[in-house]
Amino acid sequence: MTGTSQAGDRPDGTAVYLYGVTRGLDPAALRDAHGVAGAPVRGVVADGLTALVSTVRLADYGEAALRANLEDLAWLEATARAHHDVVDRAARAAPTAPVRIATIYRDDTRVVEVLTAQGARFGEVLDRVEGRAEWGVKAYTVPGSPRAAATPDRPAEPATVSAAGPVSTSGPGSGGGEPGAGAAYLRRRQRERRRREDAGREAAARARDLHAELADHAVAYRHHPPQDPRLSGRPGVQILNAAYLLDEEQAEGFLAVARAAGERLPGIEVEVTGPWPPYSFIDTDDATPAREPGDR
Amino acid sequence: MTSVWHDDGPGSPMERIALVDLLDRLLAGGVVIAGDLVISIAGVDLVQVSLRALITTVRDELLPELEGQEERP
Numbered sequence: 001m002t003g004t005s006q007a008g009d010r011p012d013g014t015a016v017y018l019y020g021v022t023r024g025l026d027p028a029a030l031r032d033a034h035g036v037a038g039a040p041v042r043g044v045v046a047d048g049l050t051a052l053v054s055t056v057r058l059a060d061y062g063e064a065a066l067r068a069n070l071e072d073l074a075w076l077e078a079t080a081r082a083h084h085d086v087v088d089r090a091a092r093a094a095p096t097a098p099v100r101i102a103t104i105y106r107d108d109t110r111v112v113e114v115l116t117a118q119g120a121r122f123g124e125v126l127d128r129v130e131g132r133a134e135w136g137v138k139a140y141t142v143p144g145s146p147r148a149a150a151t152p153d154r155p156a157e158p159a160t161v162s163a164a165g166p167v168s169t170s171g172p173g174s175g176g177g178e179p180g181a182g183a184a185y186l187r188r189r190q191r192e193r194r195r196r197e198d199a200g201r202e203a204a205a206r207a208r209d210l211h212a213e214l215a216d217h218a219v220a221y222r223h224h225p226p227q228d229p230r231l232s233g234r235p236g237v238q239i240l241n242a243a244y245l246l247d248e249e250q251a252e253g254f255l256a257v258a259r260a261a262g263e264r265l266p267g268i269e270v271e272v273t274g275p276w277p278p279y280s281f282i283d284t285d286d287a288t289p290a291r292e293p294g295d296r
Numbered sequence: 297m298t299s300v301w302h303d304d305g306p307g308s309p310m311e312r313i314a315l316v317d318l319l320d321r322l323l324a325g326g327v328v329i330a331g332d333l334v335i336s337i338a339g340v341d342l343v344q345v346s347l348r349a350l351i352t353t354v355r356d357e358l359l360p361e362l363e364g365q366e367e368r369p
Contacts, residue, residue, distance in 0.1 A: 099329060103329060
């Protein structure tokens with residue numbers, strides 16, 4: 001930044017970051033809202049739609065800069081949180097269609113063109129999400145729980161192992177060794193493996209049941225890929241990572257189901273997040289209707 | 297066991313949202329429209345770039361702390 005007059009006065013060196021598109025948003029909802037890089041958020045209005053935008057510097061958000069910056073976790077996190085903050089604020093006040101992170105336009109005029117050209121598409125999305133919110137549900141097996149799928153880094157049944165004293169079977173005194181010792185070890189390994197497989201299958205079945213129950217209380221759902229434990233920081237195996245689109249009045253029942261399932265299922269931990277703006281329910285192709293669309 | 301957080305409005309602390317949950321949504325959700333400047337990294341490409349960044353960074357940052365744990369080859 002070489003001068004403070006640069007951003008507002010001249011388009012040179014700046015571009016427009018688009019967060020999402022809303023309908024019927026009270027402009028007051030954006031008061032004091034700040035977007036990526038701390039810039040104030042404003043609404044660009046056309047065809048009855050409001051685009052949520054802020055000005056960014058091409059030095060940070062131009063194509064080459066963006067490529068480099070997306071590789072920087074701290075930068076990505078700051079941008080993601082700022083993007084979410086703006087979308088979330090709007091979604092609480094009016095139906096909002098978030099757009100994919102890092103969608104950049106030359107100037108406000110281009111944003112108006114996009115609103116006009118894509119108005120019908122945004123209208124459809126907004127119709128679908130109006131009065132609804134997204135909720136996330138993740139389920140994990142609890143490591144160490146006797147009925148959870150055992151994790152490979154945790155030896156099962158340590159008590160049995162020490163009681164049997166397997167270390168002594170390699171001792172020199174047995175003269176050729178008990179013929180059963182190695183076989184017993186293998187059998188034990190096999191039993192452990194089978195037990196793990198059974199537990200894994202059982203956990204997967206529980207996740208399916210839980211999902212079915214939750215989907216009954218939702219308008220639509222979408223599965224996200226299981227999260228990398230290095231990113232989630234969670235021990236245990238993630239057996240469900242799904243998003244559900246709920247009508248406002250469904251939320252209470254849905255949360256009750258999730259809570260009850262978490263208490264009922266041994267060895268399974270259930271985590272609910274939300275309400276989210278309807279990020280996961282923008283493309284109809286990706287989301288599965290939980291049941292026939294009825295009253296809408 | 298169930299834990300539920302319910303974000304109570306714009307004033308509530310954003311730190312409560314796990315980055316990994318946010319990225320599930322921001323990298324794979326939202327309306328995909330062609331921007332003026334970043335067409336070539338919209339959509340799938342963007343996801344790949346970002347996730348690679350994440351995995352690499354997290355691995356570098358976390359693995360030293362994980363050294364004590366047994367890891368399968």
